[in-house]
Amino acid sequence: MTACFPKPSDPVEAETLFEMELMSCRQCTLVQIRDTPSPAVIFDENYPYFSSVSQTLLDASRDFSENIVAQYGLSERSQVIEIASNDGYLLQNFLRMGIPAFGVEPTPMAAAKARDIGVPTIQDFFSENLAKALVDEGQQADLIVANNVLAHVPDLNGFVSGIRHLLKADGIASLDFGYLIDLLEKLAFDTIYHEHHCYFSLTALIPLFERNGLEIFHAETIVAQGGSLRIFAKHQSSSPKQAESVRDRLVFEAELGVADGRLLNDFSSRVIELVSQISTRLRQLKADGAKLACYGAAAKGAMLLNAAKLDAAVLDYIVDQNTEKQGRLMPGVRIPIVSRDVLESHPPDYLIILPWNLADEIMSQQKDFAAAGGQFIIPLPQFRIVDGAGIDRLGPV
Numbered sequence: 001m002t003a004c005f006p007k008p009s010d011p012v013e014a015e016t017l018f019e020m021e022l023m024s025c026r027q028c029t030l031v032q033i034r035d036t037p038s039p040a041v042i043f044d045e046n047y048p049y050f051s052s053v054s055q056t057l058l059d060a061s062r063d064f065s066e067n068i069v070a071q072y073g074l075s076e077r078s079q080v081i082e083i084a085s086n087d088g089y090l091l092q093n094f095l096r097m098g099i100p101a102f103g104v105e106p107t108p109m110a111a112a113k114a115r116d117i118g119v120p121t122i123q124d125f126f127s128e129n130l131a132k133a134l135v136d137e138g139q140q141a142d143l144i145v146a147n148n149v150l151a152h153v154p155d156l157n158g159f160v161s162g163i164r165h166l167l168k169a170d171g172i173a174s175l176d177f178g179y180l181i182d183l184l185e186k187l188a189f190d191t192i193y194h195e196h197h198c199y200f201s202l203t204a205l206i207p208l209f210e211r212n213g214l215e216i217f218h219a220e221t222i223v224a225q226g227g228s229l230r231i232f233a234k235h236q237s238s239s240p241k242q243a244e245s246v247r248d249r250l251v252f253e254a255e256l257g258v259a260d261g262r263l264l265n266d267f268s269s270r271v272i273e274l275v276s277q278i279s280t281r282l283r284q285l286k287a288d289g290a291k292l293a294c295y296g297a298a299a300k301g302a303m304l305l306n307a308a309k310l311d312a313a314v315l316d317y318i319v320d321q322n323t324e325k326q327g328r329l330m331p332g333v334r335i336p337i338v339s340r341d342v343l344e345s346h347p348p349d350y351l352i353i354l355p356w357n358l359a360d361e362i363m364s365q366q367k368d369f370a371a372a373g374g375q376f377i378i379p380l381p382q383f384r385i386v387d388g389a390g391i392d393r394l395g396p397v
Helices: 056-073 091-096 109-118 128-136 156-166 179-183 201-211 244-256 267-287 299-308 340-345 356-365 367-371
Strands: 022-024 032-035 079-084 101-104 141-147 167-178 214-222 228-235 292-295 350-353 373-379 384-386
Touching: 022 201, 056 091, 056 141, 056 356, 056 367, 079 091, 091 101, 109 267, 128 156, 141 156, 156 167, 156 201, 156 214, 167 179, 167 214, 201 214, 214 244, 267 292, 267 299, 350 356, 356 367, 356 373
Parallel strands: 079 101, 079 141, 141 167, 292 350, 350 373
Antiparallel strands: 022 032, 167 228, 214 228, 373 384
């Protein structure tokens, strides 16, 4: 899989490819990819992801901010620090409530956009050394937020230890990440890519946090990213006993076979069968004369299209709201990425929603497309066709 979005003028051989192999540790149960490119290669100056393009994420971030401020009594005397703060989509909520906050974000474009909306941002990769440097400058947090970043981290121990250093004695750390159980049960293989080094169960995370002086005291599931887990941690010396939510989830994971590897037994064969079904159905539609395009040049979309070998011969274009992606190509399959204007001027018969976890938001935005007779295809976790009347079908008929 490639690391960035090439330009049409870039030769095919210039694309950087990495092997993709998933492994599971029999001792600690951590699931991870074998080949892990340097974060500096992936999150470079051309990294084009902005959280604020999704209204679903904006709404969820506002709700999270308001709830956690109320729950833990944060005020103008508190300090919030977000790790991998992207374009400031979350921290702007705390600042609007008068709560001091700043972010740590490694990608130049996202950090610049955050500063443009008034969110103080340090452009750097978070690490134990950076955390210690911030503490030396007098910075410590009442709340540390790290959403959808833990999977991106090659040095997990250093990352969690950095959180411990940066957290006040009675501070709270909140982390969201894709949940291994949802990934496996939904066959969400498209969330396995080189930005994500690891895929977490609570069983694997408990000893990681304990080893670095933190205790996970609460866990809850959220629907973001197709199925995520949110954990809350504190210093071991100040942390309350594990909540029932943690104990129950550990029992649940044990029953599913996380510890002994049973949960992974048939994952590969099921994914191969699913990819074949998706490819066959889309190619049949194309053979029948239908025009096909996609919405959302997300990383998970790149994985799906490359796995199914669906290129520009099958799919005309990919619509994306992010102007930094427009005019480029989807890596590997080299399908043009275009603005929504193209969807209006050259509408397809079927629009495939690649970020399927945001399908409801995208279909709501594209009511004109549906009203004109266009149909949506949601490829995962179950192949669905949704027509303008909102009627679902499980596949081409």
